Amino acid sequence: MPQPPLTPWSDEEAPPADEPWDEPPYDPGHAAEEDIPDGLFATDHAAEAERDAWHRNGAARTVVDPAQLLEGMNDPQREAVLHHGSPLLIVAGAGSGKTRVLTHRIAYLLAARGVQPGEILAITFTNKAAGEMRERVEALVGPRAKAMWVSTFHSACVRILRREAKLLNMSSSFSIYDSADSQRLMALVCRDLDLDPKQFPPKSFTAKVSNLKNELIDEETYADRAANPMEKKLAEAYFLYQRRLREANALDFDDIIMTTVNLLQAFPDVAEHYRRRFRHILVDEYQDTNHAQYTLVRELSGGSAGHAPRKTVDGDFVDPAEARLAQIAPAELCVVGDADQSIYAFRGATIRNILAFEEDYPNATTILLEQNYRSTQTILTAANSVIERNTNRRKKNLWTAGDQGEQVVGYVADDEHGEAQFIADEIDRLTDAGHARPGDVAIFYRTNAQSRVFEEVFIRVGLPYKVVGGVRFYERKEVKDVLAYLRVLSNPEDTVPLRRILNVPKRGIGERAEAMIDALSARERISFAQALKRVDEAYGMAARSANAVKKFNELLAGLRQVVESGAGPAAVLEAVLEETGYLAELQSSTDPQDETRVENLQELASVALEYEKDPGSGRRATRARRSARWRTSWSGWRWSRTPTRSPTTRTARASSR
Ligand SMILES: Nc1ncnc2c1ncn2[C@@H]1O[C@H](COP(=O)(O)OP(=O)(O)OP(=O)(O)O)[C@@H](O)[C@H]1O
Structure with a gap:
């Protein structure tokens, strides 16, 4: 079977942008057999209801008692489960039981309101959240949950697109980039x-x-x-x-949502099909929806302000195909979100969608879930007093019927090392007293780069730790790249780091050119580094590649001059970042991950500076002052767009610091 040109993903595996790409690669054979059951889109729900009481093997289906579903719920939770008809916005604070409300609402729709599982579309943001919700619903309603669509925006759209691919002149086995x-x-x-x-x-x-x-x-x-x-x-x-x-025959990740919206807008009969099918649409984490996702929900549910099909002055439909669509009552829409927990603004999420829900859906009902079941009142009061400063915020006050709890401790250290040491001491104290094991402790920091100081203190005092959802500082790509330059400067013959940086950042020395240098080194029995210097003797090397290699040799020679002039590690590091163009490349990128990479390099630079200025012990006293001064100098340097200085000027500047 011919392979698609790049490495795409199969539909159900397509993860949202915030999930690691560790799922299996696309298998066209598998995708072609994608299991959309024949009857999935049938609208003969009456017949289904008959069968519903029994499994195929004759066993009775899970019977859910609606009253039981409401047991133990607080008033607003119960109201949210029972709400009927108009669009519903559930503003749910952290730990206020929103997942419980969503899952119980779904179970209640089936148990008390005669809704068929196939009429339900529940959307979450990540595959993990979808899996958890499906499990929790299944625990309540049994295997009937399988006929529901509980999925991410992307998975739901891919399913729709594969089914309707012909209308879009695509094959249903399209790839996803x-x-x-x-x-x-x-x-x-x-x-x-x-x-x-x-x-x-x-x-x-x-x-x-x-x-x-x-x-x-x-x-x-x-x-x-x-x-x-x-x-x-x-x-x-x-x-x-x-x-x-x-x-x-491919779509990229963002196309998936946009193309589905276009499909629903361009083909009223397709929109009609899904409107008739999904009578209940539930959306989790609504505060994180972007405009495309917002529009998708509107197209699928119908019923938002200004969304009625357009009519001529004579009252006819501009697009006659929309006439039938107009007759379908909007689906019951239930969105859950909390503007205070919005985290995806950088990729287009707009909390406007949650703040303006009542304008978009004028007959909407809003329910606030403010009772928290997870934290003590002291913690909630502290959290409330931080978030109440957010502007444009709908007032919400988390509270608990539970304990007041212990006081929150605020510790102001001299610097980041003092913070890390304090935390390490606290963990020691807790573990010695038998109150906790190291694995019971979580440490949060604001940016990835900040893990470095903690990692160093934990390594020193021998506390086991794990960096969750990230890579250990010294194993991060950008840190390894830059350290590879330093290794090559300290040992020019060190082949592994040399080959790592040969084309990093990209400078036109491709794999082919590298292989030719390798062949030259084997033929002449010289090191890879020496072969680089004799590039003109490499067989078959294109002039452009040879020039790129020569430039690389010059770059390394320039950096070596900096080292030989007696510059310390910080100045050498600065030279590497500037002269190689590594930092400039990251800075010109709009990828938010590259911003993190710049922060990590900034952190690495501060390690070098610490070492350069104060390699011995007893250095803590001067750290705060130094790190403040370094930050100033870094920020000036980081954002300056001045032309690259020669190594000599830079060294002069570095040593004058
Ligand atoms: N009415 C209730 N009575 C007792 N416990 C409850 C009630 N509602 C929720 N809880 C408990 O509160 C905790 C949080 O519930 P859930 O996971 O549903 O909240 P959530 O709002 O989805 O959390 P978050 O979004 O912050 O992760 C769970 O342990 C749940 O069992």
Whole structure:
């Protein structure tokens, strides 16, 4: 079977952008057999109700007592489960039982209101959350839960798109590009358009196209509005990128939502089909929806303000196909969210969707869940007093019927090392007293780079630790890349780091050129480093690659001068970051992960500075002052766009610090 050109993902596996890409690669054979049961879209629910009381094997189905579902619920929770008819917004504080409300509401719809499982669409943000919700619903209603769609936005849309692919002139086994695939495709597109990667970085184009799709702006609309040369180039790239996707029978991650919205808007009979099918739509984490997802929910449910099909002055439908659609009552929509917990603004999520729900759905009911079941009152009061400063916030006050609890301890240390030491001492105290094991303790920090100080103190005092959802500081790619430069500067013959940095950041020394250097080193029995210097003797090396290698040799020679001039580790590191273009590349990127990478390098630089200024012990006293001064100097350097200085000037500046 021919393989698709890049590595796509199968529909159900397609993870949302915030989940690690560790799921199995796409298997076209599997996708072709995707299990959409024949009867899934049948609307003969009366017949289903008859069968519903029994399993195929004759066993009685789980019978749910509606009254039991309401037991132990507080008043607003019960109200949210019972609510009938108009759109419902559940504003649920942390730990206030929103998952419980959602799952019990679904079970109640089946048990007390005669709703069929197939009429329910429950949307969550991550595959993990969907799995958990499905499990909790199944625990309440039994195997009937299988006929419901409890899925992420992406999985639900992929299912719809595979079914309707023909209408879109696509094959139903279309591929899905993950973000790495999208970046590779955009890089190819930019190359074909002869765009200078410095001026028009493909990565930033990928991010911009993604944002446009989240705003439902397709390539044609964008081309019409592109005004300046930058926007025009982006429009060209967007156009070609979409064409390439179509040619490959592929969609990228953001296309999935946008294409489904387009499908529902362009084909009223398709919209009608899903409107008739999904009579109950429940959306979790509504505060994290972006514009495309918001519109999707509106198209599937109908009923938001200004969403009625357009009519002519004579009262006829502008699109006659919409007449039938207009007759379908809106689905019951129930969204749950908490603007105070919004975390995805960087990828287009807009809490406007939750704040303006009542405007968008004028007959909406809002229920506040404020009773928290997880924390003590002291913790809630502390949390409330932090979040009440947020602007444009709907007032909400978390409280608990539980204990007041112990006082929260606030400790102000001199610096980050003092903080880490205090925490290590606390863990020691708790474990010595038998109150906790190290694994019972969680440490939160604001940015990834901050794990480094904790890791160092834990290693020193021998406390076992695990960095959750991240990579240990010294194993992060950017840290390893930069350390590889330092290793090569300290040992020019060290082949492994040398090969690691040969084309990092990209400088036109491809795999082929590397293989030729390797062959030269084998032929002449010289080291890889020496072979690099004798690049002209490598067989078959293209002139462009040879020049790139020579430039790399010059770069290393320049950096070596910095080392030989007696500069300390911080100055050498600064030289590496600047001269190689590594930092500039990260800074010009619009990928939020690259911002984190810059922070990690900043952290690495502060380690180097600490070492340079104070390699011995007893250094803590001066740390705060030093780190404050370093921050100032870093921020000036980090954002300055001044032309690269020669190594000599830079050394002079570094040693004058
Ligand atoms: N009415 C209730 N009585 C007792 N316990 C409750 C009640 N409602 C919820 N809880 C408990 O509160 C905890 C939080 O519930 P749940 O996981 O449903 O909350 P959540 O709002 O989804 O949490 P979060 O979104 O903060 O993760 C659970 O342990 C749940 O059993």
